[in-house]
Amino acid sequence: xxxQLVLVMLFSAFSSIILAQxxxxxxxxxxxxxxxxNKQSNDVGEWYIKASFNNNGKITEAIPRIDIGLSRSDQDFxxxxxxxxxxxxxxxxxxxxxxHGKRSVCKNAxxxxxxxxxxxxxxxxxxxxxxxxDGLVFRYEFPEKQGSFIVKDELTxxxxxxxxxxxxxxxxxxxxxxxxxxxxxxxLSGEWGYxxxxxxxxxxxxxxxxxxxxxxxxxxxxxxxxxDAEKYKLTFPDPKDGRGLGESTPAITLPxxxxxxxIVMGTLADIVASTLVNDVxxxxxxxxxxxxxxxxxxxxxxxxxxxxKDYKTVCEFADLAAEMGWPYTLLDWEWDAMGNGGRxxxxxxxxxxKGIKPLIWYNSGGPHTYVxxxxxxxxxxxxxxxxxxxxxxxxxxxGVKVDFFESEKQDMIKYYLDILEDAAxxxxxxxxxxxxxxxxxxxxxxxxxxxEAVRGAEWYNNTPDFTLPAPEHNATLPFTRNVVGPMDYxxxxxxxxxxxxxxxxxxxxxxxxxFESGMQHMADRPEGxxxxxxxxxxxxxxxxxxxxxxxxLDGYPGKEVIMARRKGNDWYIGGINGxxxxxxxxxxxxxxxxxxxxxxxxxxxxxxxxxxxxQYLVVDQSGSVDVKLLxxxxxxxxxxxxx
Numbered sequence: 245x246x247x248q249l250v251l252v253m254l255f256s257a258f259s260s261i262i263l264a265q266x267x268x269x270x271x272x273x274x275x276x277x278x279x280x281x282n283k284q285s286n287d288v289g290e291w292y293i294k295a296s297f298n299n300n301g302k303i304t305e306a307i308p309r310i311d312i313g314l315s316r317s318d319q320d321f322x323x324x325x326x327x328x329x330x331x332x333x334x335x336x337x338x339x340x341x342x343x344h345g346k347r348s349v350c351k352n353a354x355x356x357x358x359x360x361x362x363x364x365x366x367x368x369x370x371x372x373x374x375x376x377x378d379g380l381v382f383r384y385e386f387p388e389k390q391g392s393f394i395v396k397d398e399l400t401x402x403x404x405x406x407x408x409x410x411x412x413x414x415x416x417x418x419x420x421x422x423x424x425x426x427x428x429x430x431x432l433s434g435e436w437g438y439x440x441x442x443x444x445x446x447x448x449x450x451x452x453x454x455x456x457x458x459x460x461x462x463x464x465x466x467x468x469x470x471x472d473a474e475k476y477k478l479t480f481p482d483p484k485d486g487r488g489l490g491e492s493t494p495a496i497t498l499p500x501x502x503x504x505x506x507i508v509m510g511t512l513a514d515i516v517a518s519t520l521v522n523d524v525x526x527x528x529x530x531x532x533x534x535x536x537x538x539x540x541x542x543x544x545x546x547x548x549x550x551x552x553k554d555y556k557t558v559c560e561f562a563d564l565a566a567e568m569g570w571p572y573t574l575l576d577w578e579w580d581a582m583g584n585g586g587r588x589x590x591x592x593x594x595x596x597x598k599g600i601k602p603l604i605w606y607n608s609g610g611p612h613t614y615v616x617x618x619x620x621x622x623x624x625x626x627x628x629x630x631x632x633x634x635x636x637x638x639x640x641x642x643g644v645k646v647d648f649f650e651s652e653k654q655d656m657i658k659y660y661l662d663i664l665e666d667a668a669x670x671x672x673x674x675x676x677x678x679x680x681x682x683x684x685x686x687x688x689x690x691x692x693x694x695x696e697a698v699r700g701a702e703w704y705n706n707t708p709d710f711t712l713p714a715p716e717h718n719a720t721l722p723f724t725r726n727v728v729g730p731m732d733y734x735x736x737x738x739x740x741x742x743x744x745x746x747x748x749x750x751x752x753x754x755x756x757x758x759f760e761s762g763m764q765h766m767a768d769r770p771e772g773x774x775x776x777x778x779x780x781x782x783x784x785x786x787x788x789x790x791x792x793x794x795x796x797l798d799g800y801p802g803k804e805v806i807m808a809r810r811k812g813n814d815w816y817i818g819g820i821n822g823x824x825x826x827x828x829x830x831x832x833x834x835x836x837x838x839x840x841x842x843x844x845x846x847x848x849x850x851x852x853x854x855x856x857x858x859q860y861l862v863v864d865q866s867g868s869v870d871v872k873l874l875x876x877x878x879x880x881x882x883x884x885x886x887x
Contacts, residue, residue: 266291267330269357271375274298276509278373278380280330280359287327291361293373295380297449297509304448306509311475312371313399314384314502318391321361321369322399328368331358336374340527343690344538344762344790345519345730346809352523353377358385372501378518379451379508383501391498394491398465400505401477402453407445411724411801412436415466417485417650418678419697422713423720425802435479436467438681439508439728441515441801452508454728456521456684460661462503463494464652464680478505486612486651494654503683512723513796516807521728525684535671536691537642538762538790541565541572541603543734546701546741547769552605553578555586559594564770566598569785574603574645574765580619592639601642603673603763606632612656613648613678623663633670643673643693643763652680664689675732675763682729686762693762698725700733701767704741715747715876716802719822722758723801733759734767736784738776738854747820748853751878753780756787757818758807764789779847779858783880787816795835804873808835813885815842819871820878832868833883840864841886848872848879862886 266287267280277296282289293310296303313322338352354374361369370385404410406428413421415437423441426432439454453476458464467476483492508518530536542565544551544558551557552575565573573595575588582588595602607613607620622632623646636644646663649656660676667674668691677696686692699717703710710717725731735755737745745752756764766773766784773781788811797817799805806819806829815836821827836842841864848871850857861869863883871879 266327267357267359267373269333269355269373269375271377271380272353272355273377275377276375276380277303278375280371280373282327288324290323291325293382295451295507295509299448299511302448304444306444306449306451307402307404307507309403311399311401311403312382314369314395315397315399317394317396319363319365319367321363321367324364325361325369326363328360328362331360333357340687342519342522342687343533343536344693345522345686346517346760346791346794347519348790348792350519350523374524376520376523378510378514379506379520381456381504381506381520381524383504385502386496386498386500388498393496393498395462395494395496398478398480398502401475402467403475404442405445406431406474409443411441411720412467413440413724417652419681420699420703422699422717423724423802431473433469433473435470436476438466439724440467440476441724450510450512450515452515452724452727454506454508454521456504456506457525458503458657458683459526460654460658461494461496461500463492463654463657464683481651481653486653486656487614489612490651490653490655492653508727512799515727516722516796517794518727521682521684522687525687527687528690529688530668530690533690536673537571538693539571540568540764540766540789541574542568542570543574543576543765543767545576546705546734546737546767547739549705550578552576553581554584555582555591556584558582558591560770562595562598562600564773565600568766568773570600570766572601572603572642572763574605576605576645577607577617577647579604589639592641596640602640603643603645604636604641605645605647608646608648608659613650615648617648626662626666629663629666633667633672636672637670641672643675645675645677647677649676649679661685661689664692667691673763677732681725684729686729694730694732696732698731698733700731700735701737701741702734704737704743704745708743711743711745714745715751715820716822718747718751718755718758719799719805719820720802722805722807723799726760730761731759732761732763732765734765735759736766737768737772739768739772746853746876748849748874748877749780749856750847750849750874750880751820751876753783753847753880754818754820754878756784757809757816757880758805758820760791761789777856777858779845780856783845783847783882786882797831797835798829804829806831815883817881817883818878819873821873821876824875826875826877827873829871829873830868831871831881833863834865836863836865836883838865842883843886844869844881844883846871846879846881849874849877853877
C-alpha cells in the first residue's frame, strides 16, 4: 500500500512538471537549455523561464526563475496569461561583418521559438525565445495591428540564488561607477547598471545580464533588487533623470516588440568572446561604409583639461599623432574659445597638413543637462545637426564626440539614434560620452565607434579615489563592461594627471590590447610616449584597435586577465595583475596555428613599476613562456609569423 502511494505521488509530481512546462529550447550545441514554466501547473496563470548550462555533461541550473510579463496602460499581461501554443522551432543562421569590435566576422546562430498567450480580454502577447551557443535572449511582442499605449511596468526579473557570486555596478546616469564583488556573505540591495556578471556556486557557470536592440520604441532599463535581495527586476529610468525632462514610462504603438533581454552564458572564456549583444541587433542601415575607419587618436584633455583652448597644445597633440602613426586627434571641449596663435580653422589646417584627421567634441545639451561646457545646443535638433555637420564636412572633420546625455528615457534613446542617422548622411563617425552602455547599436549604425559609460582614466582628473581601486577595476572590465561593446576608457598613460596612478608601465601598455574601442584615445601627454623605450613605443605605433578574433587565456574578475587578440595573421597579448602581490604566469601558445613559427616580442614589467623588461623569442603552438608580473603590473606582447 505504501509503495502504491509513493508511486501515485511520484506520478502526480511528474505530471505536474509536464503540465507546467510548455516549451523547451536548446542551443545548436545543446549546452544552453531554456524552459518555459507555469507557476500554477496549468495553462493559465503566471509564467517564468528557467535557464541551464551543460558544461561537459554537468548541468547547472544557472537562473532557476526569470519572471515574465508586462503591465500596459489599458490592461495586464502577467497574472492570468493563457497559453495558446508554441510555434515550430526556427533555425536562425546569419553571418555578418563588423568594421570594429572583438571579431570581424560574426555569426548570429540560434534556435528560436515563439510562445503565444492571451490575457482574460483575449489580447495577445508573444514571447520570442532564442537559445545561442553563448547564451539566451527573449523579447516581448504585441502582435495586434493597432493601438497606442503606455507600458506602465515590465515584470521581467531574474531570481539569482544567494550562493551565486556577482560583480555589479551601482546605477548612475553616466554609467561611470566601480564594480562591486559580492557573494553569499555580502549581497547589497539597490539599483544596478548593465552589464551584471554572475558566477554560480562551485564555479560551474558564468552569466552576464544585459539588454540589446533598444530602439525608439522603448527606453533603457536597469536592474533593481531593492525589494528582494535575490531577485533583480528590470526597472525604468528615474523620472528625475535628464533634469526631469521626458517620460520614464515608454509609449508604444502596435504591432510592437521589446528590446531583447540578453543573458550571455557559459564559461568565463565564452563570456569574454561573446558578440551576442550585437548578434541580436538589427543589421546595418548604412549601405556604403567605406568611410568608416576605426583608429587610434591623440587626446589632450587628460594632460591639460583646457588644452583645446590653446592652439599650440592642439598642434603638439597633432604632432604626437603624426609621430606615432595614429590617424586621428581629438579637439575636446572649449574649441570654440581657442586662442594663443590660432583658432579652429587654423588648427584644422595644421592637423590636416600632418596627414591627421581631426575629431571634435560637443555638449549634447539642451535643457536635459546642467553642464554648461561649450559648444552646446548644436546637436539638439535635426536642423542644428545638419548645419553643424555641413560645416564640419567642409572643414575636413572625420567624427564627433557628443557628451552629457544623463538619461535613458525613451526621448533620449530617440536623440541618440537621430544623431547617428544624421551623422551618417554626412559620412561622420560618432562616439558618445556621459552616456548609455552599448546596446548593440554598433551593428545597426557602424559609424558609432565607441561609448564611454565606464570609469576610465579621466577619473584620475576627477578625484583621488580612483588611484587605489584602479588596478582591480581594470582587471574587472574585460569580463563586464567591455564584453558588451566598445569602451572609451582612454587608456595607456605613463605620466600622471591631477592624481597619480599606481599601475605599472607594463600594466598601462597592456591596456592597449585588453580594452577594445573603435576609436581608441591614447590619453597621455606627448612626452609620456616620446620617452618610452623603443620596444614599447614601437608596440604602440603598430597595435591595432579593431580585431579579427579574441581568446581569453587566463583570468578572474578583479584578480588578473590575460587576453590574446588577432589582427590578420598577427596576435597581440595583454595581461594585467589587479592584485597587490607579485605573480608569475605561464602563457601557453596553443591557440596558434599548427606548423607556424612566430617571432614573439614580450614587453613585461622590469625591476620596478616604471621599468620594462623586453624579450625576443621564436615560439610555436607547442611553446610557452613564464612572465613575471609586479604588484599591479602587466605585460604586452606581439606574435608575428616568421617568413
